[in-house]
Amino acid sequence: MAQVNSLNVVGYSTVIPAGGQYVLIANPLTNTSVANTLGNLIGTTLPVNGKVLKWNYAGAHFDIFTRVAFGNGWNPTTGAAAPINPGEGFFVQSPTQITNVFVGDVLQGNLTNSLPTGYRINGNLVPDSGSITNLGLVIPFNSSFVNKVLKWNTAGQHYDIFSRIAFGSGWNPSVPAITVGEGFFTQLGAQYDWVRNFTVQ
Numbered sequence: 001m002a003q004v005n006s007l008n009v010v011g012y013s014t015v016i017p018a019g020g021q022y023v024l025i026a027n028p029l030t031n032t033s034v035a036n037t038l039g040n041l042i043g044t045t046l047p048v049n050g051k052v053l054k055w056n057y058a059g060a061h062f063d064i065f066t067r068v069a070f071g072n073g074w075n076p077t078t079g080a081a082a083p084i085n086p087g088e089g090f091f092v093q094s095p096t097q098i099t100n101v102f103v104g105d106v107l108q109g110n111l112t113n114s115l116p117t118g119y120r121i122n123g124n125l126v127p128d129s130g131s132i133t134n135l136g137l138v139i140p141f142n143s144s145f146v147n148k149v150l151k152w153n154t155a156g157q158h159y160d161i162f163s164r165i166a167f168g169s170g171w172n173p174s175v176p177a178i179t180v181g182e183g184f185f186t187q188l189g190a191q192y193d194w195v196r197n198f199t200v201q
Contacts, residue, residue, distance in 0.1 A: 011103045012127055014181050016046075017154070018097040022053075024152035026089040026123020026183040029104030036104075038065060039080030044073065045100045046092065053091035054082055055121040055185075062091070087113040089121035089183020091152075102181070106200055113194040115186050122186055126198050129179045133170075136196040137178075141166045142189045149176045150185035159185070 014025050027041060034040040038052060046052070046067045053062040065079030072080045084090065086107055092100075111125045124135060132139070132149065139147050147164040162176040169175050178184060186192075 010106060010127070011101050012181055013099050013101045016092050016094045016098045016100060018094065020093055020095060021154060021157060022091045022093050022152070023154050024089055024091050024121070024183040025100075025181050026121075027084050027086055027102050027104075028124060028127035028181050029102050030086050030107055031102075031104035035081075036083060036085050037080065038082040038084050039072070039074065041084050041102060042092070042100060045098055046094060047096055047098065050092070050094040050098075052079065052082075053093075055090070055119070057116065057118070057120055060119070087123055087125040089123040089185075091183075108199050109197070111196045111198055115188055115192045115194055117188050117191055119185055119187050121183050122194075123183045124178055124180070125194075125196065127180045128198075129177070129182075131175045131177045133175055135178060137194050139164050139186070139188070139192060140190075141170070144189060146187060146189040148185075148187040150187065151176055151178075151182075152184070 012028055016023050048067050048069045050067045052065045056063045065082060066075045067073060068075045071077055074080045107125050113125050115122060141164050145163055149162045150159040153160050163172045165172045
């Protein structure tokens, strides 16, 4: 990020349903008082046997961190220090309904979220919502139709796939929209920088 200014600390709540359903969320804030880690941002809110799945881009698989009742509360123990940065999405599964509150500062200024080739779970760097076009995520058209956005459908527990095309709205079946604190996959044929100039009035 070229520039980051601090705003008054705010909070954003995300409800994680019961019954073992997976939810794909993202941290829309940055915490300047503690590190943006799983242990600090999810902490003890997630009950024992709850899970967090972080996408391991280099290995093209999920790293799974489970809440436990011993040690530092995570298995493996590296879960406590796993980074949960703004602009990064992750899955959460909980045996009971919980409400997780992200607390921190809104990033402002010239912000860049670099999206690499292949699959990556992303999130909006700031707490706003709308179509990806209105949020500045103008993914380019690729003649091989590889460029896609995969949104997690919590109710159906599957991905809704949106493909970048060269006609109509530019997307099939429609332009995807992102809500505050929602994570989503991008599949890209080439690296792309999601650049925004964001200021809270």
